[in-house]
Amino acid sequence: xxxxxNGEYLPETEAKVSVFDRGFLFADGVYEVTSVLDGxxxxxDGHAKRLERSLNExxxxxxxxxxxxxxxxxxxVAKNGIDEGLVYLQITRGAPGDRDFAYPxxxxxxxxxLFTQNKPGLADNPTAKTxxxxxxxxxVRWGRRDIKTVQLLYPSMGKMMAKAAGCDDAWMVEDGKxxxxxxxxxxxxxxxxxxxxxxxxxxxxxxxxxxxLQMARxxxxxxxERAFTIDEAQSADEAFFTSASAFVMPVVEIDGVPVAGGKPxxxxxxxxxxxxxxxxxxxx
Ligand code: PMP
Numbered sequence: 609x610x611x612x613x614n615g616e617y618l619p620e621t622e623a624k625v626s627v628f629d630r631g632f633l634f635a636d637g638v639y640e641v642t643s644v645l646d647g648x649x650x651x652x653d654g655h656a657k658r659l660e661r662s663l664n665e666x667x668x669x670x671x672x673x674x675x676x677x678x679x680x681x682x683x684x685v686a687k688n689g690i691d692e693g694l695v696y697l698q699i700t701r702g703a704p705g706d707r708d709f710a711y712p713x714x715x716x717x718x719x720x721x722l723f724t725q726n727k728p729g730l731a732d733n734p735t736a737k738t739x740x741x742x743x744x745x746x747x748v749r750w751g752r753r754d755i756k757t758v759q760l761l762y763p764s765m766g767k768m769m770a771k772a773a774g775c776d777d778a779w780m781v782e783d784g785k786x787x788x789x790x791x792x793x794x795x796x797x798x799x800x801x802x803x804x805x806x807x808x809x810x811x812x813x814x815x816x817x818x819x820x821l822q823m824a825r826x827x828x829x830x831x832x833e834r835a836f837t838i839d840e841a842q843s844a845d846e847a848f849f850t851s852a853s854a855f856v857m858p859v860v861e862i863d864g865v866p867v868a869g870g871k872p873x874x875x876x877x878x879x880x881x882x883x884x885x886x887x888x889x890x891x892x
Contacts, residue, residue, distance in 0.1 A: 631700025648891035739860035747780035846873030
């Protein structure tokens with residue numbers, strides 16, 4: 609696999625980042641994951657804008673313009689022959705010569721890394737036909753979940769707790785309400801109404817969330833942006849999540865309780881179809 613590091617395309621075995629890189633020592637970095645369908649990038653502009661926002665919030669310099677990043681994404685997709693898969697991008701606050709909590713001087717360049725993940729069958733994922741099971745866990749992450757940082761230890765722990773319980777993912781709960789999934793935004797459906805938590809610093813502003821909600825409204829579905837409880841989700845007509853890597857994915861069990869008889873619902877299926885179809889048309 610060819611990866612990209614600070615201006616160079618290299619075999620993954622030859623790519624190097626300093627041991628003093630602040631991403632490695634302090635999780636001082638941000639990332640984006642963009643999906644690839646038909647060899648083209650899905651929602652690239654949304655990911656580029658959120659990246660810019662994450663960098664601004666952390667007072668970090670952008671090492672390249674959005675146009676340059678698009679070119680690097682395309683070049684990597686081509687070099688690795690990706691038809692369906694993901695492009696991972698990470699920017700960290702670079703590598704000063706030593707470990708120090710204070711941010712380094714402005715002349716220390718950020719570290720820019722990109723790599724691809726080949727995922728044939730991303731769109732035609734059989735799991736979307738059966739749905740996944742989640743457990744709930746307390747949300748103990750920091751208070752700026754709107755910034756897409758590489759601090760992913762608690763989401764990793766959440767996935768492990770889910771796995772230990774025979775499930776696929778965890779929905780995190782704070783003050784009695786679901787915030788989001790470990791790596792996705794959470795939704796329930798009641799009647800014809802799609803309910804998902806409103807945007808704030810409590811959750812990541814999902815790029816797939818924004819696109820799916822817009823498509824839902826265009827398809828005359830009702831959308832309500834508010835937080836919901838696990839109880840409400842367990843008795844909902846449908847539950848699902850969205851993310852760049854899974855698109856729209858039904859959730860059929862929450863803490864051992866089947867949702868709507870444990871079968872994926874029609875609204876999640878329709879949104880998945882609309883999102884994938886529309887994304888194919890406008891992918892870059
Ligand atoms: N919430 C969290 C915590 C995430 O990690 C992700 C995926 N990176 C999402 C939501 C979904 O965001 P997106 O649709 O932009 O992938």
